[in-house]
Amino acid sequence: MRLLRSTDLALRVLMRLAVSGESSPTTRQVAEDMEVPYTHAAKIVAGLQRMGLVSARRGRGGGLALSEKGRTASVGAVVRAFEGDGDIVDCEGATPCPLHSGCRLRAALRRAQEAFYASLDPVTVADMVAEPTGPLLLEISRTP
Template structure:
């Protein structure tokens, strides 16, 4: 299973904010530090803000701040939210493919569904705060903050 870029970025943003202390990086700072396009980071930040996991203030003295809900958020719940709980394989076929001829009697779909749920369940007890604990925290603080217009 491979996570979507948005899921990966959401987790990394939350982890970075968990160790930010008094600093409030901007969305541009996050995009630069994570080496992703600003538009992609802005969409992820907006989604996280909508979910109540971070706050975003504009203007001078603004930036991103992790909420208590964000600090205690379950990684399993976050991954489910960003990835969706759809099947790993599309047995019904999308608009571009025909349905699988084995779909009525195939055991693969159920096995993959159980494996996917085991994956999510293994992440459920882990929180964002857990991910940002030592030794990861100091590494996250070392991620450079690049301001727009700086060399």
């Protein structure tokens, strides 16, 4: 299974903020650290804010911070939220599959997708930044 770029970036933003400590990087700093366009990072941060995982303060001394909910968030839940509920294959697109009424592949792929998400459910953001990852993230970030 392949994750959307937005899902990957959301997880990386959460990880980056989990190791920020007292510093509060801005969205622009996070985008630069991760070498992604600012507009893309801003959309991801807004989505994480709506989920209650990230808080943002404007103005002097502002920046992003991971909420407690964000620290304990299930990676599976974050991936589900960003990936959506769509099927892995599009059986009913512009040219519908002729096997649609009797196909077992779609159900098998749906079960595999759910198993993938379920394997990520017990993993938290805090788990993802445990040693050795956390210190490495701090090394590559611009914010002290």
